[in-house]
Amino acid sequence: MPQELGAGKPARVLLVQDDPRATMMISEMLRAVWSAGLIISQAHSVADATQELLDHGATCVLLDLAGDPAPVASVQQLSGAAPHTPIIVLVERDDEDFGVEAVRSGAQDVLVKSELTAAALGRAARLAIERKRSEAALALQALHDPLTALPNRALFLDRLRVALDRSRRTGVPVVVMFLDVDGFKAINDTHGHSAGDLVLTVLAGRFGRLLRPMDTVARFGGDEFTFLFEGLESEQEAALVAQRISESARQPLAIGDSQMSIAVSIGVAIVGDPEAALEETVRRADTAMYRAKELGGARFELFGEPAIHTPVAGPDLEPALRQALDRCELRVHYQPRVSLAGHTGLVGFEALVRWDHPERGLMEPDQFMALAEDTGLIIPIGDWVLEQALDQVAQFRESRPEVTVSVNLSPRQLHDAGLLDRLTAAIRRGGHDPGVLCLEVPETAVAADPEVAARQLAALNELGIQLAIDDFGTGRASTRDLQRMPVHILKIDRTLVSRLQDGTADTDGIGAAVQLGHALGLCVVAEGVETDAQLAALRDLGCDGAQGYLFSRPMPEEGVHSLLGTR
Numbered sequence: 001m002p003q004e005l006g007a008g009k010p011a012r013v014l015l016v017q018d019d020p021r022a023t024m025m026i027s028e029m030l031r032a033v034w035s036a037g038l039i040i041s042q043a044h045s046v047a048d049a050t051q052e053l054l055d056h057g058a059t060c061v062l063l064d065l066a067g068d069p070a071p072v073a074s075v076q077q078l079s080g081a082a083p084h085t086p087i088i089v090l091v092e093r094d095d096e097d098f099g100v101e102a103v104r105s106g107a108q109d110v111l112v113k114s115e116l117t118a119a120a121l122g123r124a125a126r127l128a129i130e131r132k133r134s135e136a137a138l139a140l141q142a143l144h145d146p147l148t149a150l151p152n153r154a155l156f157l158d159r160l161r162v163a164l165d166r167s168r169r170t171g172v173p174v175v176v177m178f179l180d181v182d183g184f185k186a187i188n189d190t191h192g193h194s195a196g197d198l199v200l201t202v203l204a205g206r207f208g209r210l211l212r213p214m215d216t217v218a219r220f221g222g223d224e225f226t227f228l229f230e231g232l233e234s235e236q237e238a239a240l241v242a243q244r245i246s247e248s249a250r251q252p253l254a255i256g257d258s259q260m261s262i263a264v265s266i267g268v269a270i271v272g273d274p275e276a277a278l279e280e281t282v283r284r285a286d287t288a289m290y291r292a293k294e295l296g297g298a299r300f301e302l303f304g305e306p307a308i309h310t311p312v313a314g315p316d317l318e319p320a321l322r323q324a325l326d327r328c329e330l331r332v333h334y335q336p337r338v339s340l341a342g343h344t345g346l347v348g349f350e351a352l353v354r355w356d357h358p359e360r361g362l363m364e365p366d367q368f369m370a371l372a373e374d375t376g377l378i379i380p381i382g383d384w385v386l387e388q389a390l391d392q393v394a395q396f397r398e399s400r401p402e403v404t405v406s407v408n409l410s411p412r413q414l415h416d417a418g419l420l421d422r423l424t425a426a427i428r429r430g431g432h433d434p435g436v437l438c439l440e441v442p443e444t445a446v447a448a449d450p451e452v453a454a455r456q457l458a459a460l461n462e463l464g465i466q467l468a469i470d471d472f473g474t475g476r477a478s479t480r481d482l483q484r485m486p487v488h489i490l491k492i493d494r495t496l497v498s499r500l501q502d503g504t505a506d507t508d509g510i511g512a513a514v515q516l517g518h519a520l521g522l523c524v525v526a527e528g529v530e531t532d533a534q535l536a537a538l539r540d541l542g543c544d545g546a547q548g549y550l551f552s553r554p555m556p557e558e559g560v561h562s563l564l565g566t567r
Ligand code: C2E
Pocket: 335, 351, 352, 353, 364, 365, 366, 369, 378, 382, 385, 407, 408, 409, 410, 413, 440, 470, 471, 494, 527, 528, 529, 530, 547, 548, 549, 550, 554
């Protein structure tokens, strides 16, 4: 009987069934054909099964639809909850129309119960599992270039669409680069096509290593590569990146017994206008690339007028922010963090500051954090947030003793020599347990100065507080640097999470991040989780925790109290 069914880690079969006799019969059949390592769990209703799938997942679902008033809806619900798990439907009698409908709704197979044998069930389960697996592999292939394993044009455009949507909301420009290898045809003609392939794979590897996980490089076609960047701070930074890309291409490359150096032409488009369409964005970068070629190649050119400008907070904002603390205009909101390991449950909150400006209303950190950081006001503001968060979490813990609170540290706070003393004093003053506090430090701050970060984090670690690397994927911290940080949690930035769209297999960045985090012994938390599909994919990838609008938006402390039922 199928060896594969028992090989490797134990399989979890979820039986959705409320007839005890049928349950026993089917369990016996499964045990007869499964060689080892089989866990059978049972759910009495589709609702219970959905919860079970979200909590624990399954290798395969057997769904008995006897007496189900809405069979198709049930199949849809379960396949939505676990898009990567095969579902086999069991029916009373053969009905081809229903069978087709069930498969369209996400089922892998439909079996008639009265005709069921152990062998047939085992075979169906095995094929369903394999079919799902190859479906996933195909989806992955459809989005990647087979030669270089880079994302292909379709995946690039998909990511660009997501990035442009975000840019429309945040006003932060997107940078697209279009790269074409100079004289690629000559390489193919002189050295043969396999040499051409080699050049493309080597370049792909070099480009990949240059980028942050949140950036994308794709093979757009032939000898064309495209790049996507979000959050580049200035035109100069974009130019610097283009410079680095072309330098990496220029590094010597051995082909046959000759050494060559590859020159590339790059067009850079900085897209700041919210209405720019997808195709238009790529076309601008392409146009700039052609100009670079016309100018002799081996260079980069910028499309049109520069569009990156740092949004000005307004001259009146600085004195107002100075007074905001004294005037009690700052607020702290709390966003729940849940655990995905085992049962989904609340484990803590992240404290996020807001400014209730008398004229502008409630302002989010994006609108005043840079100013606070530049002026140094982040130091007193940060201290205040810490004290608030510590006091609040003590109250939350009266009803939920296990919850913790996370507070963000900006680069300037991380470098502040007085932080440790003031934090120690605050913890002592309030009589707090340091273990209830977690400090989140952005990856960019760690990467900018690993030496100082490691020293400061070690001292904070001594205090007994938890530490997290925040916004992972937005910086270029090396694995070696990360290894040196005495941290406990890795928080994956929401840019990576936002790419886990329905139906795509765009899990490259996150999969790698989860693996890296686990290899470093860290608890991996995803931020910005907005959809069920993202949640299901994160579970599949083994993510330990999550945070995002799907669970809750950040809320004022009263909101937390009503959530916890304490007031
Ligand atoms: P962060 O540390 O990455 O915080 C998470 C941000 O993501 C929060 O934005 C939160 O509201 C938002 N968010 C949470 N779930 C979702 C979701 O599902 N979808 C989307 N699109 N967004 C989600 P917020 O509150 O605007 O904070 C922005 C940043 O400001 C924070 O990013 C953090 O870096 C900084 N910040 C906030 N409060 C403080 C503070 O007290 N001190 C310091 N130093 N920085 C702070």
